Structure formats: structure tokens, C-alpha cells
């Protein structure tokens with residue numbers, strides 16, 4: 332048991348607020364009362380352990396994990412990075428899940444209304460449990476941009492969705508990764524829910540030229556930061572905290 | 573100039589979008605064969621200790637409509653009040669109960685359903701016992717950052733009245749938004765927990 336206290340207070344100004352009318356769906360889905368502040372109890376300081384035994388060998392390979400007689404079509408990519416806490420420490424054993432559209436920008440989903448074709452060999456989901464240093468990696472194809480019902484003609488920049496489950500429920504995070512150099516990032520109402528440009532830049536993965544695989548894949552690097560924990564220097568820790 | 577603290581900023585949240593089920597519960601939306609089972613879809617085995625219960629509910633928007641694209645996760649202690657987590661300092665939890673569940677809401681009705689056990693009590697930071705509760709987390713299209721709330725049990729009136737978290741809610745009329753009534757007509761009994769994102773019945777959400 333490490334002598335660590337509660338998680339650092341979340342900087343709500345760095346995250347998007349709940350009510351963002353330029354993203355129309357948020358209007359009826361945003362709580363209007365102030366959140367009730369709750370210092371971490373055991374219920375927030377704890378979280379499940381995800382054993383490596385629960386994953387299969389293709390779970391982090393979106394090019395082949397839905398193969399129906401071939402490989403997924405598209406620009407081949409390796410996406411890699413580390414999951415860190417705010418103190419800069421790599422976090423092992425973190426469940427990282429990712430999902431995305433295919434190379435044409437089409438999701439495999441019954442509610443999808445975009446006319447781009449499905450890829451019979453692309454499911455669009457993958458997962459990884461971070462290494463002892465917090466590292467993760469997966470193989471995929473570059474997702475296409477796609478139109479979505481918001482304003483009359485809005486398009487999402489190419490992106491990969493991430494769900495990250497750290498060591499405690501207090502660290503639970505869902506976000507999206509964008510690609511360096513994409514001009515559509517700055518036109519997107521969902522990206523623009525984040526008020527601070529530096530925070531948006533934290534979601535843009537860098538083209539990692541050094542880690543491209545010759546005659547095979549481009550590489551992008553995307554580090555993810557979860558909340559860090561306070562050190563408890565002189566505190567008497569009551570039972571259960 | 574002063575020394576630098578070298579603190580990183582937390583990665584900002586983005587909405588889970590309408591297709592969160594592709595990544596979290598692919599088998600529930602007919603993306604079969606990528607993995608055998610969806611993580612968190614089954615919480616119990618025959619060996620799990622504790623009183624069997626079912627938790628059902630919907631996530632309802634400001635127009636009174638249930639969301640059909642939400643993802644709900646729950647996290648709870650075992651029947652003895654211990655969390656199955658390395659961060660649990662008080663003892664070892666039931667090894668047949670992880671305590672974490674995850675469900676896609678139904679694509680037509682918006683209902684979620686967890687088959688689990690009733691948790692024991694867990695202490696607050698100052699040592700007082702909290703009433704039995706389940707931590708609930710909701711993401712969906714239109715929700716920019718995941719929402720944290722708690723389910724308390726309708727048949728725990730005495731414990732709820734002394735719960736240090738519920739006592740902090742100044743508008744006492746809002747406590748009811750966190751208390752799930754028990755329906756004994758089903759076997760096992762069902763606790764119904766509807767989550768209102770907005771409006772006069774808006775659920776109490778927490779900044780943890």
C-alpha cells in the first residue's frame with residue numbers, strides 16, 4: 332500500500348463544459364445544477380484490475396481482428412504512446428480501448444447514416460493493457476473524416492476514440508485522438524467544446540517518422556495523462572482512507 | 573523565475589460519441605468474433621457471496637426521452653464492504669466478485685440492467701460508515717465529460733439518513749434522485765435507478 336492520498340482536483344476549465352450549444356446534442360444532455368464536490372473516498376480511490384489473461388493476441392490489431400478473408404483496407408498505421416499520471420509516472424495495467432471509423436469514414440453500427448462503404452474486414456475496435464512502463468501500441472488503418480448531423484454540413488476530422496481505465500474510478504477518462512496537420516480539427520464543433528487551444532493540442536498525435544515501419548506502416552505517437560495522486564507527508568490516515 | 577513543478581495536465585475529455593458501444597460492448601451491437609465476451613458484461617458467478625439483486629434504469633434527457641446510445645458502468649464493494657482492488661487497505665475482497673460492471677443501454681428502450689449483489693458498507697474518510705452504495709458512471713453522445721453519480725438503496729432508510737455524502741446535499745429534496753426504490757415483485761429483487769440529466773428531477777452528479 333503506497334502512502335498516497337486523494338487524486339488532484341480535476342481542472343474543469345481544461346475539460347469541455349457540459350453545455351456547449353455549438354454541439355447541439357449537448358443541449359439536452361448537460362446537467363444544469365452544479366456538481367456536488369466530493370473528496371475521494373475508497374469508492375473513488377479503488378478500481379478493478381484488468382489481467383493480461385483476458386485479452387487475445389489480436390486485440391490490438393484492427394487490421395486483422397475482424398478479418399473475413401482479407402485485411403482491412405487503408406493507410407496502415409501504428410499508434411503508440413504511454414499512459415502517464417500528472418506526476419509523469421508511467422501507469423502499468425491500464426485498460427486502453429479504442430474504436431474508430433474505417434478508411435472511408437464509415438462505422439460498423441446500425442445507426443450509421445453515411446454512404447461510404449463498409450469494409451468487410453474492418454470491425455473498428457481494439458484494446459490493450461499497458462506495459463510496466465505505461466506503454467501501449469496498436470495497429471490499425473487511418474480512419475476517414477465523416478459527416479455528422481449537427482449543423483447543416485458538419486464533418487468530423489479523422490480521429491480515434493479512446494477509453495482509459497486507470498487504477499481508480501477517479502481516473503476514468505474517455506477522449507479522442509486527432510492527427511497532426513489535419514486542418515479539419517479547427518473546424519469541428521466537438522473539438523471546439525474544449526475552451527483552451529493548448530488542451531486541444533494535447534489531443535493531436537504527432538507523426539512519429541522515426542517509428543514508421545519501412546514498406547509497411549506510418550506511426551503516430553499519442554501519450555495520455557490521467558489524474559495524479561497527492562503525497563501524504565505528515566497526515567494520520569484514518570482507517571479506510 | 574522559480575523552480576518548475578513538472579506537473580502534467582490531464583488529457584482533456586471528449587464525448588464518447590454515438591458509437592461508444594463499438595469499442596466497449598461490441599458483442600452487444602452484433603460485432604461478433606473480435607472478442608469472446610464484453611468486459612464487465614457478467615458480474616456474478618455461482619460462487620459469488622451475497623444477496624442477488626438486479627439494478628435497472630434509464631438515462632433520460634432534458635426532453636424526457638431515454639438515451640439509446642449511452643454506456644453505463646458501475647463499481648461497488650463486495651457483500652462485506654470490501655473493494656476488489658489493490659488500493660483496498662482493509663482486507664481481501666471476495667475473489668469471486670470483481671465489482672465492476674458495464675452495459676450498453678438497450679438500443680430501443682434505453683434500459684440498462686445489471687445482475688449483481690448488494691454491497692456492504694464502506695467507511696468515509698473520517699471513519700464514519702457510508703450507507704451501502706454503487707458508484708455509477710455514464711458516457712454518451714452529447715455528454716462532453718463522463719458523469720459520476722451514486723446509487724443508494726431504498727430499503728436502507730436508516731443508513732441513508734446518516735450517510736456523510738447524502739448529508740452534504742443542501743437541497744434535501746434532491747437526495748431522492750440517488751435512492752433506488754426496491755421492487756420485491758421480481759426474483760431477485762429489482763432496484764430501479766433512472767438517471768435524469770436535466771430538469772426538475774435532475775440527478776445529483778459528483779465532482780470527484
Ligand SMILES: [Fe+2]
Nearest residue numbers: 487490492589
Ligand atoms: Fe467518431
